[in-house]
Amino acid sequence: QSVLTQPPSVSEAPGQRVTISCSGSSSNIGNQAVSWYQQLPGKSPKLLISYDDLVHSGVSERFSASKSGTSASLAITGLQSEDEAIYYCASWDNSLNGHVVFGGGTKLTVL
Amino acid sequence: VQLVESGGGLVKRGGSLRLSCAVSGFTFSNAWMTWVRQAPGKGLEWVGHIKGKSDGGTTDYAAPVKGRFTISRHESENTLYLQMSGLKTEDSAVYYCTTADTGYVPPDYWGQGTLVTVSS
Numbered sequence: 429q430s431v432l433t434q435p436p437s438v439s440e441a442p443g444q445r446v447t448i449s450c451s452g453s454s455s456n457i458g459n460q461a462v463s464w465y466q467q468l469p470g471k472s473p474k475l476l477i478s479y480d481d482l483v484h485s486g487v488s489e490r491f492s493a494s495k496s497g498t499s500a501s502l503a504i505t506g507l508q509s510e511d512e513a514i515y516y517c518a519s520w521d522n523s524l525n526g527h528v529v530f531g532g533g534t535k536l537t538v539l
Numbered sequence: 540v541q542l543v544e545s546g547g548g549l550v551k552r553g554g555s556l557r558l559s560c561a562v563s564g565f566t567f568s569n570a571w572m573t574w575v576r577q578a579p580g581k582g583l584e585w586v587g588h589i590k591g592k593s594d595g596g597t598t599d600y601a602a603p604v605k606g607r608f609t610i611s612r613h614e615s616e617n618t619l620y621l622q623m624s625g626l627k628t629e630d631s632a633v634y635y636c637t638t639a640d641t642g643y644v645p646p647d648y649w650g651q652g653t654l655v656t657v658s659s
Contacts, residue, residue, distance in 0.1 A: 430582060463645040465583075472635055472649040473583065479644070516583055518645035525599045528573060528645050530583040 432517050432531035439537040444507050448534045450500045450517030456529055458498040460520040467514045512538045540564040540648045542636045547653030554626050558653055560619040560636030568592045571642040572619045576632035594642055626657045
C-alpha cells in the first residue's frame with residue numbers, strides 16, 4: 429500500500445476537465461510540498477507540478493494543481509488523447525529520517 | 540540536467556549488481572540524489588537517497604533494502620552508484636536515478652531507468 433492515496437483510475441471525454449485526488453497526512457502533504465508526475469507507457473515519469481502548484485517549465489497550462497490540508501489534487505482541462513497516462517503524486521514525508529513518498533498512481537483514460 | 544543509468548541486467552537470487560548513474564548539468568557534490576524503483580506494472584517506490592555534501596552527505600534507505608543496498612557517489616567521475624547485494628526476486632524493477640533542485644522535496648529530474656531482473 430502506498431503512503432499517499434490516489435484513485436486507481438479516472439476517465440473523461442476529450443475536451444472535458446478531470447481532477448485526480450491525492451490524500452496523505454500531516455507528516456507529508458499536510459506540511460510538505462507536493463509534486464505531480466505523468467508517466468507514459470514505457471517512459472520515465474515526467475514532472476508536471478512541484479511545490480504544490482508550480483507548473484514545471486514546458487508543461488501545458490492545461491495542467492494545474494492545488495492543495496488543502498492533507499489532500500492535493502491535479503486538474504487537467506481540455507482533455508486530449510495524448511493526456512492518457514498514469515499520474516503520480518509525491519511528497520516528502522517527515523516520519524523516521526524523512527524520505528519521498530508516492531501515491532499508487534491514477535490511470536487516466538480519455539474516452 | 541542529464542541522468543543516465545546503466546548496469547541493469549539479469550542476476551540470480553542472492554547475487555549482486557551495481558547500478559551507475561552518470562550525471563551532468565548541475566553541481567553534483569551538493570545535489571540530493573535519490574534512487575526510485577518501479578516493479579513491472581506497479582507504482583513508484585523510494586529506494587534511498589544520499590544528501591548533498593553541504594547537508595552532510597548521509598544516506599538513508601527504505602526498509603525492504605536496508606542492509607542490502609548502498610548508495611554512494613564518486614564526485615570526480617560525476618557518477619552515482621547503487622550497490623545491490625543479496626538480491627531477491629521482489630527487487631526486480633526499473634531503477635531510476637533522480638535528483639531535485641533542493642533537498643526535502645520529491646525529485647524534479649529523472650533518468651531513463653535501467654531494468655534489473657532477479658531470477659529464482
